[in-house]
Amino acid sequence: xxxxxxxxxxxxxxxxxxxxxxxxxxxxxxxxxxxxxxxxxxxxxxxxxxxxxxxxxxxxxxxxxxxxxxxxxxxxxxxxxxxxxxxxxxxxxxxxxxxxxxxxxxxxxxxxxxxxxxxxxxxxxxxxxxxxxxxxxxxxxxxxxxxxxx
Numbered sequence: 663x664x665x666x667x668x669x670x671x672x673x674x675x676x677x678x679x680x681x682x683x684x685x686x687x688x689x690x691x692x693x694x695x696x697x698x699x700x701x702x703x704x705x706x707x708x709x710x711x712x713x714x715x716x717x718x719x720x721x722x723x724x725x726x727x728x729x730x731x732x733x734x735x736x737x738x739x740x741x742x743x744x745x746x747x748x749x750x751x752x753x754x755x756x757x758x759x760x761x762x763x764x765x766x767x768x769x770x771x772x773x774x775x776x777x778x779x780x781x782x783x784x785x786x787x788x789x790x791x792x793x794x795x796x797x798x799x800x801x802x803x804x805x806x807x808x809x810x811x812x
Contacts, residue, residue, distance in 0.1 A: 668746045669709035670697025672793035673722045675753035678689070678771035679790060681780060682717060686765040692782030695789070696720075709751055710749045718769050719759035722751040728793045731785035746785075750793040752807065 672695060673680035681693045700712030704812060707724050714722050731746045753771075760766035772780060774794050781787045800806040 666744045667700045669706045671714045671751035672759040673751045679777040682766045682769035700782045701735045717761045722753045725750045748789045
């Protein structure tokens with residue numbers, strides 16, 4: 663068994679959530695959140711910011727840590743136990759450009775209920791729900807967007 667750690671973001675701009683559409687040789691298809699593998703010596707929050715930028719072209723800043731999800735999958739001759747650390751993040755615009763080298767064919771911002779239903783994986787839906795509730799609380803307290811919580 664191999665262990666792997668990734669970090670990613672629930673990125674919000676003006677109340678909408680950033681998603682990516684992946685299509686890997688028509689075998690793996692679906693809407694996902696941006697995330698990726700931690701590099702040697704890299705802090706989790708730095709991985710999340712870097713991966714969001716690499717996969718979507720979006721400049722986003724971390725608002726807060728929202729939790730981790732765990733799952734496993736099999737590859738030839740091994741099982742991978744994966745941990746993903748998630749951050750609520752704020753984008754600086756609606757701009758996004760999917761990273762074609764990673765088989766992302768589309769990206770964009772969606773209303774909460776759209777994003778929730780588009781997402782392929784239940785653990786990512788859970789993180790979107792948790793992060794969006796945090797976002798609503800911050801907005802209600804007039805803290806969203808003024809960087810007091812960084």
